[in-house]
Amino acid sequence: MSKGESRSTAEIRSTIPENARLNGSSRRAFLKDSVVTGAAVTAGAAILSKGMPSFAEERSGSLSKGDAAILRFVAAAEIIESDIWLQYNELAGVQDGEVEKLASQLIPGYPSAITGGNTAYTNAILQLDGDMNQYISDNTEDELSHEVFLNAYLASKGADTISLDAFRTLPSSQATGSNKTFGRITNLTKLTVHTDFWTRYRSSRGNPDLGNSFPNAIPTLAVGHHTAIPRTDADAGDSAFIQAVGFTAGFHFPWIEQGGSSLYPMLAQRARDVEVLRVLLSIGGTEICHFQTWQDKAGNFVPVANVVDPVTGVSVTFPDLNSPPLGGEEFQTNLIMPEPTVFLSRALPPCSIIRPTETTGAAMGAVKAFTHDGLFIGQSKAFMQLLQDLASDADAATRNGH
Numbered sequence: 001m002s003k004g005e006s007r008s009t010a011e012i013r014s015t016i017p018e019n020a021r022l023n024g025s026s027r028r029a030f031l032k033d034s035v036v037t038g039a040a041v042t043a044g045a046a047i048l049s050k051g052m053p054s055f056a057e058e059r060s061g062s063l064s065k066g067d068a069a070i071l072r073f074v075a076a077a078e079i080i081e082s083d084i085w086l087q088y089n090e091l092a093g094v095q096d097g098e099v100e101k102l103a104s105q106l107i108p109g110y111p112s113a114i115t116g117g118n119t120a121y122t123n124a125i126l127q128l129d130g131d132m133n134q135y136i137s138d139n140t141e142d143e144l145s146h147e148v149f150l151n152a153y154l155a156s157k158g159a160d161t162i163s164l165d166a167f168r169t170l171p172s173s174q175a176t177g178s179n180k181t182f183g184r185i186t187n188l189t190k191l192t193v194h195t196d197f198w199t200r201y202r203s204s205r206g207n208p209d210l211g212n213s214f215p216n217a218i219p220t221l222a223v224g225h226h227t228a229i230p231r232t233d234a235d236a237g238d239s240a241f242i243q244a245v246g247f248t249a250g251f252h253f254p255w256i257e258q259g260g261s262s263l264y265p266m267l268a269q270r271a272r273d274v275e276v277l278r279v280l281l282s283i284g285g286t287e288i289c290h291f292q293t294w295q296d297k298a299g300n301f302v303p304v305a306n307v308v309d310p311v312t313g314v315s316v317t318f319p320d321l322n323s324p325p326l327g328g329e330e331f332q333t334n335l336i337m338p339e340p341t342v343f344l345s346r347a348l349p350p351c352s353i354i355r356p357t358e359t360t361g362a363a364m365g366a367v368k369a370f371t372h373d374g375l376f377i378g379q380s381k382a383f384m385q386l387l388q389d390l391a392s393d394a395d396a397a398t399r400n401g402h
Contacts, residue, residue: 058393061158066397067276068159070267073363073394074280075150076387077263078143079164080370083185084256085140088249090115091177091229092122093137102144108165111179118177120236121229124246128297135297139257139290146283153279162390167383175230185383186375188252190225193218193373195251197258198295198321200355202330204339208356210346217321218251224314225374228252231311244307247318254294259369260287261354266362270397288354292336299333363391 060068082103089099095114104112117133125132151161168183198217206212216222228249230236235245264284271277303320321333330339340350367387370376376384 058160059158060160061154063154063157063159063276064272064397066270067272068154068157069390069393070271070363070397071150071154071276071279072160072162073390074263074267074283075147075154075162076164076390077260077366078147078150079162080185080375081256081260082140082143082147083164083168084188084375085136085143086110087173087178087184087186087188087229088136088253089140090179091118091173091175092125092133092249093117093140094133096137099137099140099144102141106144106148107168110182115177115179118175118230118236120239120242121175121177121246124243125249127243127246127302128250128300132297135293139253142286142290146286150279150283164383167379169380170378173229174232175236176233178229185379187377187379188229188375189227189231190377191221191228191248191252191374192223192225193221193228193248193252193255195221195255197255198251198298199326199331201258201295201338202335204330204341204350207342207353209344209358210342215325217326218316218318220316221248221251225312225377226314226316227309234310238310240304240307241310244304244316244318247301247304248316250294250298250301254291254298255373257287257290257294259366260284261291262356263287263362263366265354265357266359267394267397269357269359270362270394270399272397272399296334296336299335361395363394364388367391 058065058068058072063071086099086103093099095117097112097114100110100112100114103110122133125136129135154161164185167185170184170187172178172180172182172184173189174180195217196214199214200206200208203212203214206214208214226248227235227245230242230245236242261284264280264287268277268280268284271280299321301318303318305317305319306315307317308315321327321331338352338354340352341355342348343351343353343355371384
């Protein structure tokens with residue numbers, strides 16, 4: 001949808017009943033009336049620690065319990081994604097106020113004013129493509145629209161919605177361009193970024209659904225904790241380091257979106273209602289668009305060796321991916337289409353596909369991937385329990401509605 005065609009945020013939010021909005025009725029009544037003081041979640045943590053059976057207390061309304069659980073989980077995933085992208089947008093997105101206005105209407109306390117961005121970091125990101133700041137803002141807007149639509153749809157069916165506002169407790173970047181005092185759900189300064197998506201989508205012989213694994217394109221990003229945003233202005237003042245931070249973000253962008261590219265078709269196989277299937281396939285398609293864009297831009301980095309983080313001492317090397325051990329026709333950096341590979345059975349001919357799409361354990365797999373990436377370093381046990389519970393319910397959904 002173009003900018004001119006998009007509905008206003010207020011119009012979208014007006015479709016959600018007052019008792020079922022993002023900061024109102026929530027999963028298992030946990031987040032309803034919850035109070036956050038500093039980093040401590042009060043009543044909710046005590047409730048969650050007792051453990052609750054799957055599907056026990058949510059209202060599914062006219063939806064099957066499984067369909068409602070699937071939609072609540074992907075709504076939570078979209079809230080997590082929008083939290084990630086808002087941090088990137090503040091520092092390196094287009095500073096025109098559009099995303100800020102949208103976010104301020106959806107997220108309690110989010111500032112509506114632009115931050116002005118971070119010039120050094122933005123310039124580092126722009127090395128990958130001259131339109132990167134616009135793409136960041138568009139991606140952020142998309143994720144915000146997904147989370148509010150999914151909650152509005154759940155509410156329209158009389159089902160409980162989901163909010164993660166009580167968990168906006170992690171510290172923000174203190175660099176120029178960040179909303180420094182606004183709490184976050186995710187951490188972008190201690191990431192362990194797996195770049196096996198790069199080799200997986202360029203492989204003509206392997207598919208994770210058939211048991212194959214793939215090497216990381218940037219092995220050093222998968223070791224230790226790396227920051228994908230400037231933590232302070234000192235980071236932005238080191239030209240070599242801030243460029244490495246920009247390249248780290250460049251590979252983290254497609255890492256985020258390749259997860260959504262698989263998650264939606266994985267869970268769509270469990271949907272009972274045709275309209276719910278339509279919702280999942282329609283939103284999932286935009287996640288695929290995001291991934292294709294970001295994995296294309298990541299390939300524009302300039303090789304650089306052994307850049308050391310002045311704070312943590314961890315180093316990163318961005319090797320020439322057009323040379324061994326990669327390189328060759330299948331691994332050239334300007335490829336943006338999935339290479340045809342094995343699908344369903346090795347007895348069938350190769351096919352260009354999203355991979356993986358095996359539905360078993362799809363939601364819990366997404367939670368594990370987020371966790372292994374380091375996004376939740378510093379989050380509360382209550383948050384992790386809630387997320388795992390949402391995933392368990394989504395994975396328990398079946399097409400027959402049980």
